[in-house]
Amino acid sequence: MVVLPVRFERSPRLHAMLSEEPHAVGTRVVVQGKRGPEVATVRGEGQAPDPQGRYGAVLRGASTQDLARWEELHRQGEDLKWLLRARARERGLPVKIVAVEFTLDESLVTVSYSAEDRIELGSLIGELRGHTRARVNFAAVGPREQAQMIGTLGACGRENCSSTHLQEFAPVSIRMARDQQLPLNPEKLSGPCGRLLCCLQFEHTQYLDLLAGLPRKNARVCHEGSGACGKVTKLHPLAGTVDVQTDQGLLTGIPAAELTRAPEAPGKGRRPEADA
Known part of the structure; x- marks a missing residue:
């Protein structure tokens, strides 16, 4: 018995399936999924099973008949998707039909849809x-899941990460964009799904390490070379430099190693009771 990582058609997520025999990478197999028998593709080498693990099952290698049946059901699902979209428009239902998928034995059809509010689809x-x-x-999906299932192009010109390799949707915050010194423009920070770009999280930990060696923005610093003091206006984490606004003008590209913390003004930060 071996555990094979397999991938379904509309998602890059890998699912562990227990198989009685190994199958080569790229082979189509019939697996017993949560919804029923489906066709999946083997995406990795077989591994020894974990006694504590919970796995699905590989039923068999997909035969020519299985693949022909799967293709026919896929075409039927596409036809029904467009039919349901047309009927939803006729009825004025505020819903988008994302996908219609059959199990291989045609015992279950799953209609994935996207809607802003709860809606009756009976x-x-x-x-x-x-x-x-x-x-x-009927299965409701969010904006990211919708982009994952349909597939879109990102700002980089390549297919979006959610439909190519992401195994899960990790939380993404606007703070990640601030840490990377990106302009806070919603159009540039949002993906095709309308949510913050998933790729903002890819290098965030590296940026945090780089920022740890730089002064904070708006901090008062002094330049050892010129002796000028001023306020940090911009950080350049990748270069390890900052821009400093002084009374004499703007100093750009100053290495962080050449900066020291500016001394506090006399009396600044003293408590009133100390003066008393």
Whole structure:
């Protein structure tokens, strides 16, 4: 018995499946997923199973008949997706049908949809009844999951990370953009899904390490070479330098090693009771 990492069609996430025999990387297999039998692709070498692990099961290698059936169900799901989109527009339902997916035995059809508010979709079930006898399951997905399933291009010109390699959606905050000295422009910081770019988290820990060796923005510092003192106006973490605004003008690209903390003005920071 070996554990194989497999990937389903609409998600890059790897799922561990227990198999009685090894399968080569890139091989299509039929697995028993949470929804039922589905076709997946082997994406890694087999590993020894963990006695405490919980795994799905690889039923068999996908045959020519399995793949032909899977392709037919995929085409049927695409046709139903566009049908449901048209019916939703006719009924004025504020919903977007993202995907319609069948299990290999056609016992279940999952309709993934996106909507801002809770919405009643029972009227669309009748549309499906005329085309399939499968049990219908509606699954709401968020903006990131929608981009993952559909696939889009990012600002870098490549396919978005969520549909190529991300295994989970880690929290992303605007603080990450501030730490990386990026302009706080929503259009430049948002991905096709309308949420903050997932890639902001990729290098955040490195930026935190670089910022640890730099003075804070607006801190008072003095330049050892010129003796001029002023306020830090901008940080350059990758270069290890800062810009300093002094009374004489702006000093740019000053290495952090050449800066010292400016002495406090006389009486600054003293407590009133000390003066008394």
